Amino acid sequence: MTDFHGVFPYLVSPIDAEGRIKTDVLGKLTADLIKAGVHGVTPLGSTGEFAYLTREQRETVVRTTIEATGKKVPVVAGVASTSTSDAVEQARTYQKLGADGILAICEAYFPLKDTQVEAYFRAIADAVDIPVVLYTNPNFQRSDLTLDVIARLSEHPRIRYIKDASTNTGRLLSIMSRAPTMKVFSASAHIPAAVMLIGGVGWMAGPANIVPRQSVRLYDLCRAQKWPEAMALQREMWRVNEAFARFNLAACIKAGLQIQGYDVGDPVPPQAALSAEDRKAVAAILADVAKLENA
Secondary structure (H helix, E strand, O other), X not given: OOOOOEEEEEOXXXXXXXXXXXXXXXXXXXXXXXXXXXXXXXXXXXXXXXXXXXXXXXXXXXXXXXHHHOOOOOEEEEEEEOOHHHHHHHHHHHHHHOOOEEEEEEOOOOOOOHHHHHHHHHHHHHHOOOXXXXXXXXXXXXXXXXXXXXXXXXXXXXXXXXXXXXXOHHHHHHHHHHOOOOEEEEOOOOOHHHHXXXXXXXXXXXXXXXXXHHHHHHHHHHHOOOHHHHHHHXXXXXXXXXXXXXXOHHHXXXXXXXXXXXXXXXXXXXXXXXXXXXXXXXXXXXXXXXXHHHO
C-alpha cells in the first residue's frame, strides 16, 4: 500500500456560473502544485466544497485530478454522505477511477450513536482495497469520532490515517497514544510544526493550495528536526491559517488562487465570494508570505 506523508493540499473545485467544472484550471493547478513539491493531493475535501456539488461534478473533479497527476503523487479522494450505501458507492467509484486513497467524511442530519458512526467508516474501508484516511471535524460535523471509536477503527487493515480538524492538539496526542498504528495529519486548525513535533506525518489542508512551496519547506524542516528554523517559518505562515479560519473556507482559498492567476471561479451558492476589502486582506498576506520562499 502507498505510504501517505507530507503536504496534501485540499484542492478547490473550480466551477463556472453554469455549474461546469473547469477541468483545465483544475488540471493546471494540480500540475503546478506537484511542481511545487507537494507529496499528494486531495480533491473533495472541505476546501473542495464537496457538500455543494452534484454526483457528476464530484466524479469530474476526481477524474480530472487523477489524470492531471499522471501518477506522480497519490490522490486521496474525499467521500462524504449522510447514507452509508451512497458513501460506499462513491468510494468504489473513485477507486475504479484510479484514486490511491479515500478521505472518509461522515455527514449527519440526525445525531448518530458511536456504533453507527463506526459502522459507517468501517463499511467504506470494507468496500475498497486502498488506504482510508478518517476525517473528523467537530466544528462542522454533527456526529464526531470519539477516541474509543478511533481506536477500534485503527485495527482495520485499511484505516491507517486520520486528519483531526479540531483545535485540540492534546486530542491528537491522545489519538497517537490510543491508536499507535494510526498516522496523524495536521489540519489548518492546528499548528503543523507542532503536530509534526509530537509525531504527525504531514499536513492536509486548504492553505497549501496557495502556499505550497512554503508548506513543503516547513515539512522538510520538521523532518530534519530543525525546529528553530521550522518555528520561525511557522510563525510567518500562521497568518494564512488565521485568514483561513476567519473567512469561508472555499471563498478564502479561491480568492487567493484568483489573485495568483487561477480562474477558479466563485464558491458555490449560497456561499458568497469574499468582499473587495477581504480580498485585499488575503492579497496582503500572500504578498508577505511569498517573500518567505526565497528567504
